[in-house]
Amino acid sequence: MKGYxxxxxxxxxxxxxxxxxxxxxxxxxxxxGAHLTVGLWFDRPSAPCALAQVCDVLESQGAGFNGAxxxxxxxxxxxxxxxxxxxxxxxGLPPSxxxxxxxxxxxxxxxxxxxxxxxxxxxxxxTPRAELPAAAHPVLLVLEADEFGxxxxxxxxxxxxxxxxxQQRVMQCxxxxxxxxxxxxxxxxxxxxxxxxxxxxxxxxxxxxxxxSRRLSGAAAPMxxxxxxxxxxxxxxxxxxxxxxxxxxxxxxxxxxxxSTPHGRPRPCWSGRHCRTNEGVAGxx
Numbered sequence: 077m078k079g080y081x082x083x084x085x086x087x088x089x090x091x092x093x094x095x096x097x098x099x100x101x102x103x104x105x106x107x108x109g110a111h112l113t114v115g116l117w118f119d120r121p122s123a124p125c126a127l128a129q130v131c132d133v134l135e136s137q138g139a140g141f142n143g144a145x146x147x148x149x150x151x152x153x154x155x156x157x158x159x160x161x162x163x164x165x166x167x168g169l170p171p172s173x174x175x176x177x178x179x180x181x182x183x184x185x186x187x188x189x190x191x192x193x194x195x196x197x198x199x200x201x202x203t204p205r206a207e208l209p210a211a212a213h214p215v216l217l218v219l220e221a222d223e224f225g226x227x228x229x230x231x232x233x234x235x236x237x238x239x240x241x242x243q244q245r246v247m248q249c250x251x252x253x254x255x256x257x258x259x260x261x262x263x264x265x266x267x268x269x270x271x272x273x274x275x276x277x278x279x280x281x282x283x284x285x286x287x288x289s290r291r292l293s294g295a296a297a298p299m300x301x302x303x304x305x306x307x308x309x310x311x312x313x314x315x316x317x318x319x320x321x322x323x324x325x326x327x328x329x330x331x332x333x334x335x336s337t338p339h340g341r342p343r344p345c346w347s348g349r350h351c352r353t354n355e356g357v358a359g360x361x
Contacts, residue, residue, distance in 0.1 A: 104142060104143075104144035104165075104167050104187055105144045105145070105146060105165065105185050105186070105187040105197050106185075106187075106197050106218065107194070107195045107196065107197060107218055107219055107220045108195075108220060109220055109221065109222075109225055110220075110221040110224070110225025110266065110267065111218045111219060111220065111221055111225075111266070111267055112218075112219045112220070112221045112224055112246060112264070112265075112266060113201075113216060113217065113218055113219075113264070113265055113266070113267060113268050113270075114216070114217040114219075114246070114249070114250055114253075114262065114263075114264050115201050115214045115215070115216050115217075115262060115263045115264075115268065115269075115270025116130065116214060116215045116216075116253060116254075116257070116259040116261075116262040116270070117214040117215075117259055117260050117261055117262070117270060117271075117272060117273075118211075118214075118215070118257075118259050118260060119259075119260035119292070120260075121211065124178065124179040124181070125178075125179075125181050125210065125211065126211070126215050126257075126259075127178060127183065127184075127186070127198060127199075127200065127210070127215055128175075128178040128179050128181075129257055130198055130215050130217070130253060130257065131175075131178055131186055131188065131198055133252060133253055133256050133257060134188060134190065134196075134198070134249075134253075137190075137249070137252055138190070138191045139188045139189065139190040139191070139196070140171065140188060140189055141169075141171045141174045141175075141186065141187065141188055142187040142188060142189055142195070143167055143168045143169045143170070143171075143174070143187070144165065144166070144167040144168075144169075144186075144187035145165070145166055145167075145169060145174055145177065145183050145185065145186050145187065146163060146164065146165050146166075146183065146184050146185035146186075146199075147163075147164060147166065147177065147182050147183050147184065148160035148161065148162055148163040148164070148182075148184050149161060149162060150180075150181045150182060151181075151209060152209070152210070153207040153208060153209050154207055154208070154210075154213075155202055155203050155204060155205065155206060155207050155208075156202045157184045157185060157199055157200055157202075159207075160184060163184065174186060181210070184199060184200060184210070185197055185198070185199040185200075186198045186199070190219075190249070192241075192245045193219055193242070193245050193246065193249070194219070194220055195219070195220065196217055196218065196219045197216075197217070197218040198215065198216070198217055198218075199215075199216050199218065200213040200214070200215060200216060201213055201214040201215070201216035201269065201270045202269065203272055203275075204269075206272075206274065208272075212272070213272075214270035214272065215259075216270060217249075219246070221266055222238065222239075222242060223235045223236075223238055223239040223242065224239060224242070224266055225266065246264070250262060250264060250287065250321075251316060251321070254287045254289075254316055254317075254318065254319065254321075255316060255317040255318060258289055258291070258318040258319070259287075259289065260288075260289055260292045261282070261286060261287060261288045261289065261292065261300070262286065262287040263282055263283035263285070263286045263287075264283055264285040264286070265283040265284075265285065268283050273300070276300055276303055281303055281306060282300075282303045282304070282306070282322075283324070284322075284324025285321075285322070285323055285324050286304075286321070286322045286324075287316065287319055287320070287321045287322070288300070288304060288319050288320055288322070289318050289319040290318060290319045290320070291318070291319075292319075304322065
């Protein structure tokens with residue numbers, strides 16, 4: 077288990093240990109099994125907050141709130157959301173109340189359901205060893221990985237077909253978010269931690285599948301050009317409205333190294349051998 081994932085699991089187990097009610101609420105917010113993760117880092121202040129804006133876009137694409145949320149005091153500083161003081165779950169809220177609390181900045185995790193993709197948690201990603209306000213955290217979408225949570229070698233023909241369909245839907249979701257909100261960058265992976273600029277400077281790698289805005293300057297993330305060069309060396313560049321999507325999944329070669337190895341090759345979310353990026357979805361004219 078990757079270090080960041082172990083930290084996340086330990087933190088969340090500690091937070092709900094001995095609290096059966098909290099555990100039930102968490103299951104309504106957090107998808108089951110292995111997870112596909114979409115992380116977006118925003119470099120510009122926004123009102124409403126980035127978490128609310130992401131949920132607004134998802135709603136515009138047909139997603140709906142399931143009524144389960146996790147809230148805490150505004151302006152908290154934290155590494156992981158479960159560390160927020162008085163962090164707690166509520167379920168059964170009407171969509172209008174969820175929207176109001178999102179726009180007020182009182183929510184740290186929201187449960188939604190997306191057509192064709194199923195349950196999704198929208199939350200803040202962790203910033204290990206750095207306590208930051210919510211606005212400095214990446215926004216994270218957590219979806220069920222389904223076939224992508226299994227080794228490709230055991231996929232059946234039906235698994236391949238379902239994986240291609242899921243890939244296209246996730247790519248369309250990511251492209252819509254990037255086109256409408258223009259984050260500084262976004263990463264896609266299986267249980268992948270979204271690096272903040274300080275982490276990139278410290279040696280963290282981008283995911284093999286990543287979006288970067290054209291307006292992002294080297295001053296905002298000095299090591300970003302180096303990390304992009306690592307991805308571009310074996311990936312494919314696909315132009316989107318506001319930036320470029322770097323598709324490591326288009327590489328036909330097997331993956332070596334891990335996403336956490338500074339000089340290793342990040343692991344693509346999509347396997348080039350089994351499920352290539354659909355150019356129609358990824359922005360081909």
